[in-house]
Amino acid sequence: MLGNFIYYNPTKLYFGTEVEKNLSDALKNFGKRVLLVYGGGSIKNNGIYDTVTKVLKETDKEIIELSGVMPNPTLTKLLEGIKVAKDNDVDLILAVGGGSTIDYSKGVAAGAWYDGNAWENFWVKQNEPAADQKVIPVGSVLTLAGTGSEMNGGSVITDEEHKLKLGKVFGERLIPKFAILNPEYTFSLPQNQMVAGIFDIMSHLMEQYFSGDDDSTTDYIIEGIMRSVIASSRVAVKDPHNYEARSNIMWCATWALNTLLKMGKKGDWMVHMIAHTIGAFTHATHGMALSAISGAYYRFIMKFGQHRFARFAKVVWEIPSDGKTESELAIAGIEALENWIKEIGAASNVSTLGVTSDMIDEIAEATILGGGYKQITIDDIKEILKNSLK
Amino acid sequence: MLGNFIYYNPTKLYFGTEVEKNLSDALKNFGKRVLLVYGGGSIKNNGIYDTVTKVLKETDKEIIELSGVMPNPTLTKLLEGIKVAKDNDVDLILAVGGGSTIDYSKGVAAGAWYDGNAWENFWVKQNEPAADQKVIPVGSVLTLAGTGSEMNGGSVITDEEHKLKLGKVFGERLIPKFAILNPEYTFSLPQNQMVAGIFDIMSHLMEQYFSGDDDSTTDYIIEGIMRSVIASSRVAVKDPHNYEARSNIMWCATWALNTLLKMGKKGDWMVHMIAHTIGAFTHATHGMALSAISGAYYRFIMKFGQHRFARFAKVVWEIPSDGKTESELAIAGIEALENWIKEIGAASNVSTLGVTSDMIDEIAEATILGGGYKQITIDDIKEILKNSLK
Numbered sequence: 001m002l003g004n005f006i007y008y009n010p011t012k013l014y015f016g017t018e019v020e021k022n023l024s025d026a027l028k029n030f031g032k033r034v035l036l037v038y039g040g041g042s043i044k045n046n047g048i049y050d051t052v053t054k055v056l057k058e059t060d061k062e063i064i065e066l067s068g069v070m071p072n073p074t075l076t077k078l079l080e081g082i083k084v085a086k087d088n089d090v091d092l093i094l095a096v097g098g099g100s101t102i103d104y105s106k107g108v109a110a111g112a113w114y115d116g117n118a119w120e121n122f123w124v125k126q127n128e129p130a131a132d133q134k135v136i137p138v139g140s141v142l143t144l145a146g147t148g149s150e151m152n153g154g155s156v157i158t159d160e161e162h163k164l165k166l167g168k169v170f171g172e173r174l175i176p177k178f179a180i181l182n183p184e185y186t187f188s189l190p191q192n193q194m195v196a197g198i199f200d201i202m203s204h205l206m207e208q209y210f211s212g213d214d215d216s217t218t219d220y221i222i223e224g225i226m227r228s229v230i231a232s233s234r235v236a237v238k239d240p241h242n243y244e245a246r247s248n249i250m251w252c253a254t255w256a257l258n259t260l261l262k263m264g265k266k267g268d269w270m271v272h273m274i275a276h277t278i279g280a281f282t283h284a285t286h287g288m289a290l291s292a293i294s295g296a297y298y299r300f301i302m303k304f305g306q307h308r309f310a311r312f313a314k315v316v317w318e319i320p321s322d323g324k325t326e327s328e329l330a331i332a333g334i335e336a337l338e339n340w341i342k343e344i345g346a347a348s349n350v351s352t353l354g355v356t357s358d359m360i361d362e363i364a365e366a367t368i369l370g371g372g373y374k375q376i377t378i379d380d381i382k383e384i385l386k387n388s389l390k
Numbered sequence: 391m392l393g394n395f396i397y398y399n400p401t402k403l404y405f406g407t408e409v410e411k412n413l414s415d416a417l418k419n420f421g422k423r424v425l426l427v428y429g430g431g432s433i434k435n436n437g438i439y440d441t442v443t444k445v446l447k448e449t450d451k452e453i454i455e456l457s458g459v460m461p462n463p464t465l466t467k468l469l470e471g472i473k474v475a476k477d478n479d480v481d482l483i484l485a486v487g488g489g490s491t492i493d494y495s496k497g498v499a500a501g502a503w504y505d506g507n508a509w510e511n512f513w514v515k516q517n518e519p520a521a522d523q524k525v526i527p528v529g530s531v532l533t534l535a536g537t538g539s540e541m542n543g544g545s546v547i548t549d550e551e552h553k554l555k556l557g558k559v560f561g562e563r564l565i566p567k568f569a570i571l572n573p574e575y576t577f578s579l580p581q582n583q584m585v586a587g588i589f590d591i592m593s594h595l596m597e598q599y600f601s602g603d604d605d606s607t608t609d610y611i612i613e614g615i616m617r618s619v620i621a622s623s624r625v626a627v628k629d630p631h632n633y634e635a636r637s638n639i640m641w642c643a644t645w646a647l648n649t650l651l652k653m654g655k656k657g658d659w660m661v662h663m664i665a666h667t668i669g670a671f672t673h674a675t676h677g678m679a680l681s682a683i684s685g686a687y688y689r690f691i692m693k694f695g696q697h698r699f700a701r702f703a704k705v706v707w708e709i710p711s712d713g714k715t716e717s718e719l720a721i722a723g724i725e726a727l728e729n730w731i732k733e734i735g736a737a738s739n740v741s742t743l744g745v746t747s748d749m750i751d752e753i754a755e756a757t758i759l760g761g762g763y764k765q766i767t768i769d770d771i772k773e774i775l776k777n778s779l780k
Binding site: 002003004005006007008009010011012013014015016017018022215216217218220221222223224225227228231235243244245247248251255263 | 392393394395396397398399400401402403404405406407408412604605606607608610611612613614615617618621622625633634635637638641642645653654
């Protein structure tokens with residue numbers, strides 16, 4: 001816990017099956033005009049749309065609908081939402097969906113009352129809304145566990161024309177005011193979406209864990225949540241309607257990226273950075289892009305943070321250290337990770353996502369550089385991507 | 391994570407050494423009249439009083455002082471504080487101290503504008519302040535890590551005349567608005583106070599962990615925080631000025647009891663209940679009363695939750711399970727706990743706290759009953775206390 005930091009996260013989390021009661025309670029604190037944001041319409045088939053609109057009507061809200069938010073929300077779609085929110089002067093944005101829908105809703109919330117180019121200001125220049133700029137409150141009904149967007153300020157938007165996928169982490173004004181978390185709402189997801197979400201959680205945990213080598217409470221909490229995700233994933237892939245497993249996964253997702261686990265940590269977000277570029281080039285599912293490169297990425301940086309990788313093997317994967325050198329133990333941990341990726345059915349190479357060897361240079365050059373145990377170069381990314389091909 | 395629950399905790403935590411900057415920022419959100427609450431005056435010797443009053447003056451606050459809050463805050467003292475807060479119509483209560491000072495401040499904050507007997511209403515009848523009753527916001531500058539009072543609604547007050555020590559867990563209106571957490575502020579504590587705080591943390595973790603036998607993310611997080619407390623305690627008892635260890639301990643204390651770790655859990659708070667009664671009879675330091683009975687308590691209930699105790703041994707204490715029966719492993723875990731209690735210098739029996747065998751019946755009969763794996767009776771408490779004598 002070395003270092004100075006501020007932790008503040010006022011999202012009210014309503015967890016469990018009592019959605020109508022919870023949503024009704026949450027809506028009390030907001031005005032009449034609600035922008036209902038959702039994706040491709042699956043919520044109309046599984047009954048979630050009906051439940052949400054029923055509660056909105058019962059609580060006397062006026063509904064303005066904004067649908068068609070895509071898995072990697074685009075700049076064009078963002079501009080459409082900004083116009084709708086402003087034209088209708090909405091009091092609350094209610095995102096019903098997964099991370100893309102919530103990320104998008106934050107973008108609309110920040111941009112609606114900004115006079116100027118919101119993309120340029122918030123995503124390219126990474127500014128915050130000025131203190132005197134109005135920001136629309138956001139709440140969510142979550143249907144997919146993974147991104148953690150329900151309890152943080154993150155918002156990833158893709159400029160499709162320039163193949164630029166940029167994340168912005170907004171400050172406290174844009175952290176959602178509430179989230180309705182019903183594990184049953186994730187039951188109807190296709191298996192590959194569930195698995196992608198599970199790997200997204202694991203990646204958030206690893207990207208915070210694999211940095212630093214001090215003795216920090218944060219790392220011990222991360223290890224606990226990793227162990228829980230792994231245990232529950234093994235149940236959920238065989239029995240997707242297992243409430244206990246799906247509820248653990250949902251709770252892990254929220255806590256993996258709500259800023260608690262970055263307290264006192266530097267982090268190494270290169271797996272997300274490379275996966276974002278892969279996403280911009282191929283429209284690959286985010287979690288699958290992460291899993292496809294993680295084995296190669298961690299093998300590449302392992303020697304720069306070997307001690308932590310050995311701890312990962314021992315604590316998270318329960319690999320006995322007897323007789324192994326630290327390096328052997330560290331490699332065994334990454335092998336356990338790679339085996340788990342295959343076991344749960346996540347992508348284990350980028351070829352299956354549509355990445356070909358002739359795309360590697362372009363993807364590497366378009367990736368935002370960073371690192372943790374090692375500062376990553378464009379050449380490093382090329383090597384990692386080559387090692388991620390089938 | 392079975393079960394429905396709501397998590398909401400808006401305390402802003404300012405962690406680290408930049409106290410002046412942090413306190414100045416935190417005070418911006420509150421009015422001019424600040425009730426400065428503290429204990430016996432040690433903050434005047436270690437410079438903390440000077441720092442806090444300097445910031446209060448710089449931010450143009452009017453200071454009303456209320457000192458002399460004792461380790462187990464009394465009803466008489468509570469009534470004094472309620473009068474001072476009301477007479478001065480304060481805008482904020484700033485508690486500078488440990489759990490007793492913060493617990494006390496919440497009591498004053500709830501009681502100041504309650505027309506009637508605050509003790510009877512909040513502690514005896516366990517009511518909440520009515521929605522239209524004014525409640526004074528509380529903030530804190532923490533000088534002792536252990537109770538977690540800085541990020542929860544808990545407030546323990548002792549009716550000294552009737553030897554009645556009662557806890558009240560207030561709802562969200564009385565959760566502190568902010569907490570200034572500087573690990574260095576805990577450096578000047580006497581060693582036994584530090585150790586008592588460490589055991590209080592461990593007890594909060596165990597009292598939530600030893601209930602249920604489902605697969606819950608909460609238990610995995612608890613295990614992580616237990617491992618961190620144990621590791622840091624071993625450094626801190628030898629080197630109390632080790633910033634890394636003390637900062638981990640401070641962070642663990644906050645998260646051990648800020649409601650996160652009760653999500654989806656029933657809990658078993660009997661160790662606290664028995665320790666509260668011991669405290670009312672002997673004025674023993676809270677954390678020492680907890681450690682003095684924990685070995686005997688957990689040995690007593692072990693057979694009713696053996697599977698969880700075996701997991702405790704394996705995950706938290708890293709005891710190899712090879713060749714052991716579940717029962718042997720479970721006992722080995724409790725032995726490890728008992729050894730650690732001695733290792734860090736916490737009380738390992740109640741005799742050293744002034745409890746004698748002729749007090750046992752009276753203590754047992756005054757204890758509020760509850761339980762987890764086993765519903766505890768008065769006779770059970772007598773047996774546990776007998777086993778806790780030297």
